[in-house]
Amino acid sequence: MSDLTRLSASEIAGLVASGAASAVEVAQAHLDRIEAVDSALHAFLHVDTEGALDAARAVDKQRANGDALGQLAGVPLAMKDVVVTKDLPTTAGSKILEGWRPPYDATITRRIKQAGIVMLGKTNMDEFAMGSSTENSAFGPTHNPWDLNRIPGGSSGGSSAAVAGYQAPLAIGTDTGGSIRQPAAVTGIVGHKPTYGGVSRYGLIAFSSSLDQAGPFARTVFDAALLHEVIGGHDECDSTSIGAPTPPIVAAAREGARGDLSGVRVGVVRELGGEGYQPGVLASFQAAVETLRGLGAEVIEVSCPHFEYALPAYYLIAPSECSSNLARFDAVRYGLRVGDDGANSLEDVMSLTREAGFGPEVKRRVMIGTYALSSGYYDAYYGQAQKVRTLIARDFATAFEKTDVLVAPTTPFVAFDIGERAADPMAMYVNDLCTLPASLAGTPAISVPCGLSEGLPVGLQVMAPALADDRCYRVAAAFEAATEPVLAAIPELSG
Amino acid sequence: MDVSPALPGRRAAERRIGRSRASVDFDTVSESSDASTGRISRAEVAHLARLARLAVSEDELDLFAGQLDVILGAVARVGEVAADDIPPTSHAVPMTNVFRADEVRPPLPREAVLAAAPDVEDNKFRVPRILTDEA
Numbered sequence: 001m002s003d004l005t006r007l008s009a010s011e012i013a014g015l016v017a018s019g020a021a022s023a024v025e026v027a028q029a030h031l032d033r034i035e036a037v038d039s040a041l042h043a044f045l046h047v048d049t050e051g052a053l054d055a056a057r058a059v060d061k062q063r064a065n066g067d068a069l070g071q072l073a074g075v076p077l078a079m080k081d082v083v084v085t086k087d088l089p090t091t092a093g094s095k096i097l098e099g100w101r102p103p104y105d106a107t108i109t110r111r112i113k114q115a116g117i118v119m120l121g122k123t124n125m126d127e128f129a130m131g132s133s134t135e136n137s138a139f140g141p142t143h144n145p146w147d148l149n150r151i152p153g154g155s156s157g158g159s160s161a162a163v164a165g166y167q168a169p170l171a172i173g174t175d176t177g178g179s180i181r182q183p184a185a186v187t188g189i190v191g192h193k194p195t196y197g198g199v200s201r202y203g204l205i206a207f208s209s210s211l212d213q214a215g216p217f218a219r220t221v222f223d224a225a226l227l228h229e230v231i232g233g234h235d236e237c238d239s240t241s242i243g244a245p246t247p248p249i250v251a252a253a254r255e256g257a258r259g260d261l262s263g264v265r266v267g268v269v270r271e272l273g274g275e276g277y278q279p280g281v282l283a284s285f286q287a288a289v290e291t292l293r294g295l296g297a298e299v300i301e302v303s304c305p306h307f308e309y310a311l312p313a314y315y316l317i318a319p320s321e322c323s324s325n326l327a328r329f330d331a332v333r334y335g336l337r338v339g340d341d342g343a344n345s346l347e348d349v350m351s352l353t354r355e356a357g358f359g360p361e362v363k364r365r366v367m368i369g370t371y372a373l374s375s376g377y378y379d380a381y382y383g384q385a386q387k388v389r390t391l392i393a394r395d396f397a398t399a400f401e402k403t404d405v406l407v408a409p410t411t412p413f414v415a416f417d418i419g420e421r422a423a424d425p426m427a428m429y430v431n432d433l434c435t436l437p438a439s440l441a442g443t444p445a446i447s448v449p450c451g452l453s454e455g456l457p458v459g460l461q462v463m464a465p466a467l468a469d470d471r472c473y474r475v476a477a478a479f480e481a482a483t484e485p486v487l488a489a490i491p492e493l494s495g
Numbered sequence: 496m497d498v499s500p501a502l503p504g505r506r507a508a509e510r511r512i513g514r515s516r517a518s519v520d521f522d523t524v525s526e527s528s529d530a531s532t533g534r535i536s537r538a539e540v541a542h543l544a545r546l547a548r549l550a551v552s553e554d555e556l557d558l559f560a561g562q563l564d565v566i567l568g569a570v571a572r573v574g575e576v577a578a579d580d581i582p583p584t585s586h587a588v589p590m591t592n593v594f595r596a597d598e599v600r601p602p603l604p605r606e607a608v609l610a611a612a613p614d615v616e617d618n619k620f621r622v623p624r625i626l627t628d629e630a
Contacts, residue, residue, distance in 0.1 A: 240588075327548075331613060345625070
């Protein structure tokens, strides 16, 4: 049999459903791959060998009994460590949660298990999802399978590296300001941020609650749609969950793969490009726009004048919300406790614990948020950022009056070297330049590989109006069908 | 990790700033700061750290003062946008309050929750002392 780790999720599901491969064989092949290459990649914080094999055996038993199997039954998945998993270590990349085993499953964890998807383990990430490189993990960086000296993106860098490195055909990420799309772009895979509220946040360790959204990583657009369909849909445990059903994303991915975009109006955002963008990224993007035109799309240039304020608005709103959300790490109910020597007060113990348990980026953001929410500063910072958010949403609304989707590069530059930007927070923040507008507007956006620059992957971002995730999948699938697979050029990792 | 050197700095900051916690008030430390440029002093970082319950070290005060100054200067650009008549957006998708039926549901088992706690006594979370002599 050909190498099971090279197959797409839908191919694997087909083999398992037909009996051509058992779910246990599939799981073991991926566990072997992890064993062989994860010392080089460090994509995983925890590999759940026994749990994965148990889940696979359950799928094989269901099949033997003639029970109906889910569309992705027996397909392995890598789970970002910000998603809680019952009895399985969950750290969010932070020392403050080292050793914690949650007493419950997140809604998306529960849905993944019910679908017969085989969870291989938990993936590395920037601490509490704050970062764009996975260098902010308390447990060491993840390496990009394209070049081990480079970052795999972030904050979901363990998940992107696992999928690009053939450790898993599917992964879950979370995206607050670009943490699915940017890692997907710099590792040459597909990643989708759903409409805010499209996927339940119940059981996601909160960073910025008005922005956080979980979504799929995969090597094909169709696989991403299949996983999105499993995790999406209303959840009464999340009061911000949308009541409407998930849009027809799987059908849209099928439709798109036919390669016809006649009648689709594609807007190119003038403000997302130009100075500061790598020439190779812009060249790949221009070629991608021509490809879309060749597929029948009508290409229109649009202006979104407030997008340039997305970065300052985001870096006020997200830290403000995180300073509030991270107050729960108080050394009382779970996680680390430091300095409880009988002499220190509760407040001292809290301060010592948070000092020891949080890394520098988390501390910076908690303090920025504390500042921005303070009396006397609230209106000028947080209040003003929320108004800018309104203006960005209006820019989208205006652009979508004459377009069906908007396109832009996913990132201004390809994967950079580990350590290159770590000492300068602002140099790190500009990674998110192109992904932040859709985060602030709550609109869906997908990143699909669109070529190489300096031998490294470039991502095409396709943005759609809220609740129209299907448009992202349709356009991305059409683009994918018309182009050579980028991942075919990835160098072989020595095992 | 050795965190003990952090305490003197934090306590010194507390002495400078006072222990008021009734409201977040920057007036006591903001003489040198200007919201429009994001200038932030070392003492202000100490105050923020105290509000955020972070026992930062002396070295971190220097590091963060410089970094927060740059970041706050950059994000202050939101002030360039004329937005007086623009309503704020807290959530991108319109949200209304959600009610559910007031039904009793089984909670997490007590032992499963306490198993994750850093310290437990008599089936309860054990916490360090809350009242101090200073109070």
